[in-house]
Amino acid sequence: MKSIYFDNAATTPVRKEVFTAMKPYFSTYFGNPSSLHAKGLEARDAVEEARKLIAEILNCATDELIFTSGGTESVNLAIKGIAFARKKGHIITQKTEHDAVLETCKWLEKQGFELTYLNVDEFGLVKPEQVEKHIRKDTILVSIMYANNEIGTIQPIKEIAEVCRKHEVLFHTDACQAAGYLDMDVKNLGIDLMTINGSKIYGPKGVGLLFIKKGIEIEPLLHGGGQEYGLRSGTENVPAIVGFAKALELAQKEKVTEVQRLTALQDRLVSGLQRIADSKLNGHPQKRLPNNVNVSIYGVEGEAVLLMLNEKGICASTGSACSTKSLEASHVLLAMGMSHEMAHGSLRFSLGKHTKEKDISRLMKVLPGIVKKLRDMSPIKAEVRNG
Amino acid sequence: MAEKKWFYTDIVKEHFFNPRNILKTDKEAEEFAKHADGVGEVGSPICGDVMKLWIKIKDNKIVDCRWQTFGCASAIASASMMSEMVKENGGMNIEDALNITAQDIVKKLEGLPARKIHCSVLGHKALRAALNDYFCKTGQKDRMVKDEKHTC
Numbered sequence: 302m303k304s305i306y307f308d309n310a311a312t313t314p315v316r317k318e319v320f321t322a323m324k325p326y327f328s329t330y331f332g333n334p335s336s337l338h339a340k341g342l343e344a345r346d347a348v349e350e351a352r353k354l355i356a357e358i359l360n361c362a363t364d365e366l367i368f369t370s371g372g373t374e375s376v377n378l379a380i381k382g383i384a385f386a387r388k389k390g391h392i393i394t395q396k397t398e399h400d401a402v403l404e405t406c407k408w409l410e411k412q413g414f415e416l417t418y419l420n421v422d423e424f425g426l427v428k429p430e431q432v433e434k435h436i437r438k439d440t441i442l443v444s445i446m447y448a449n450n451e452i453g454t455i456q457p458i459k460e461i462a463e464v465c466r467k468h469e470v471l472f473h474t475d476a477c478q479a480a481g482y483l484d485m486d487v488k489n490l491g492i493d494l495m496t497i498n499g500s501k502i503y504g505p506k507g508v509g510l511l512f513i514k515k516g517i518e519i520e521p522l523l524h525g526g527g528q529e530y531g532l533r534s535g536t537e538n539v540p541a542i543v544g545f546a547k548a549l550e551l552a553q554k555e556k557v558t559e560v561q562r563l564t565a566l567q568d569r570l571v572s573g574l575q576r577i578a579d580s581k582l583n584g585h586p587q588k589r590l591p592n593n594v595n596v597s598i599y600g601v602e603g604e605a606v607l608l609m610l611n612e613k614g615i616c617a618s619t620g621s622a623c624s625t626k627s628l629e630a631s632h633v634l635l636a637m638g639m640s641h642e643m644a645h646g647s648l649r650f651s652l653g654k655h656t657k658e659k660d661i662s663r664l665m666k667v668l669p670g671i672v673k674k675l676r677d678m679s680p681i682k683a684e685v686r687n688g
Numbered sequence: 689m690a691e692k693k694w695f696y697t698d699i700v701k702e703h704f705f706n707p708r709n710i711l712k713t714d715k716e717a718e719e720f721a722k723h724a725d726g727v728g729e730v731g732s733p734i735c736g737d738v739m740k741l742w743i744k745i746k747d748n749k750i751v752d753c754r755w756q757t758f759g760c761a762s763a764i765a766s767a768s769m770m771s772e773m774v775k776e777n778g779g780m781n782i783e784d785a786l787n788i789t790a791q792d793i794v795k796k797l798e799g800l801p802a803r804k805i806h807c808s809v810l811g812h813k814a815l816r817a818a819l820n821d822y823f824c825k826t827g828q829k830d831r832m833v834k835d836e837k838h839t840c
C-alpha cells in the first residue's frame with residue numbers, strides 16, 4: 302500500500318515542473334553567476350530571471366530580494382541584521398513563533414538587546430493593540446509570523462504592519478507557511494521585511510529569500526564576495542533559486558483553486574476527528590491555513606499515535622518537525638494555555654497538493670482504533686477525562 | 689504491507705507494538721488490582737507522562753508485575769522490558785529489582801536517544817513506588833525506598 306503523507310507543513314516534495322526547471326542548472330548551465338564569461342552569464346541570467354519572477358509575485362523591486370539558504374537564514378538575517386545595524390534597542394515578537402525566530406531573539410537578548418515575547422490567546426492569535434501597547438521609544442523591530450507552522454493560525458499581519466508604520470517601527474514577518482495559500486503582496490500587506498522558503502511550496506529545500514524594503518539599513522551576516530547586493534556573500538545556489546522561483550510562480554497561479562480544494566478536505570478531516578471523543582481542534586476555527594489540522598486527543602501520547610500511524614503507512618507529526626528533538630510539550634500549545642495532557646496528545650496533519658479524499662478516509666479508518674488501544678492501556682481514567 | 693522505516697531500535701519496536709505484561713484495558717487492570725500486593729503510580733518530572741504499576745510478591749520475589757501507561761514509545765518499551773526482566777526465572781528478588789538501573793534497561797533495548805533516557809526509568813520509578821506500597825502494607829517501613837515518595 303502506498304504511504305500517505307500528512308506532513309506538508311514540515312516539507313513538501315519538489316514538484317515535477319520545478320525539478321525539470323532546475324535540472325539544466327546542475328551540469329549544463331553550471332557557471333558561477335559572478336563570472337564574466339558566457340557560462341557565468343547564463344547562470345547570472347537565470348538568477349536574475351528568478352528574482353524578476355518573484356518580484357512580480359511579491360509586488361516589489363528586484364533589488365529588494367535577497368536569496369538565502371532557507372527560512373532559518375532569512376529570519377536570522379532579518380532580525381540580527383536589523384539589530385546589528387541599530388546596535389541596541391528593543392524587539393517585539395510573540396510566543397508561538399518558529400524556533401528560528403525564538404532562538405535568534407533569545408540569543409540577541411544575551412547580546413544585550415531587550416525582547417518582549419507577546420502572549421497569544423487560546424487560538425494562538427496576537428492582537429494589533431497588544432503590539433501597539435508594547436512599542437517603546439527604543440523599539441527597533443516587530444517580528445510576527447504570518448501563519449503558524451504547528452496550528453495554522455493566521456495572524457493579522459496587515460493590521461500589525463499598520464500599527465508599526467504608525468510608530469515608525471520596522472516589521473518583519475515569517476511567511477514560510479503562508480507562501481502557498483495567502484496574499485503575498487508586500488505593498489498591500491505593508492510590510493518591511495518578509496521571509497519565505499522553497500521547502501514548503503513544492504520547491505527545493507535549502508533555499509529561501511528575505512524581502513527587504515528599499516532604504517532599510519541592515520547588516521549582513523555572511524561576509525565575502527559581496528553577492529546579493531553585499532547582503533549575502535557566497536556563490537548563489539543557482540538550481541535551487543531557479544526551482545524556488547518556479548515553485549512560487551506555480552503556487553500563486555494555483556492558489557485560489559488549491560485553497561478551495563484543501564479547505565473542503567480540511568473540513569472533512571476535522572469533522573472526522575471530532576467524532577473521536579475528548580478531542581479538540583487546536584488553533585483558530587476560521588483564521589487558519591487551509592492545509593493544517595492540529596488536534597489534541599485527551600489521554601494519549603502523541604508520539605505513540607504517530608509511530609502507530611507510521612506502521613500503517615501514514616506520516617503525521619506531533620507538531621513541528623523540530624519537536625522530535627525536545628521533550629517539552631509544544632511551546633505553541635502551552636502558550637495557548639493548554640494543559641500538559643492535551644498538549645502531549647496533539648497531532649498535526651498537514652495536507653498538500655497530493656492529498657486526496659480517500660487518504661482522509663483511510664486515516665479515519667485507522668486512527669480511532671489506535672486511539673482506543675492507547676486509551677485502554679492508559680492509567681488516566683475516563684472519569685477524569687469527562688470531569 | 690512493506691516494512692516501514694523506524695526511528696528507534698528494532699527491539700524497542702517489538703516491545704512498543706507488543707508490550708509484555710501490560711494491562712490492556714481498565715477491566716484487566718481492575719481484575720489484577722484486586723489481588724495485587726502493591727501498586728505505584730508516578731509521573732515523569734521531565735515530560736509529565738504517567739506510569740502505573742502493580743506487583744505480586746511471594747517469598748521476597750516479584751512473581752508478577754503489570755502496568756499501564758500514558759507515555760511515549762520509549763516508556764512503553766522500557767516498562768515492557770523491565771517487567772520481563774523482573775519476572776524472569778520465577779521472579780527477581782526485591783533487592784535485585786530495586787537495583788535495576790536505567791543503563792540495564794537501555795542496554796537490553798539496544799539503545800535509546802539521550803533525550804529518551806528519562807523514559808526508561810519511568811517504569812522503574814513506578815516499580816519502586818509499588819514496592820514502597822507493599823512494604824508499607826506489610827509493616828516493613830524500614831525497607832522503603834527513600835527517594836520514592838510514599839506515605840504510609
Ligand SMILES: Cc1ncc(COP(=O)(O)O)c(C=O)c1O
Nearest residue numbers: 371372373399401450477478498
Ligand atoms: C514558520 C517557519 N519558519 C521558519 C522555518 C525554517 O525554514 P528552513 O527549514 O528553510 O530553514 C520553517 C520551516 O521549517 C517554518 O515553518
Ligand code: FES
Nearest residue numbers: 735737760763807
Ligand atoms: S517522553 Fe515522557 S516518558 Fe518518554
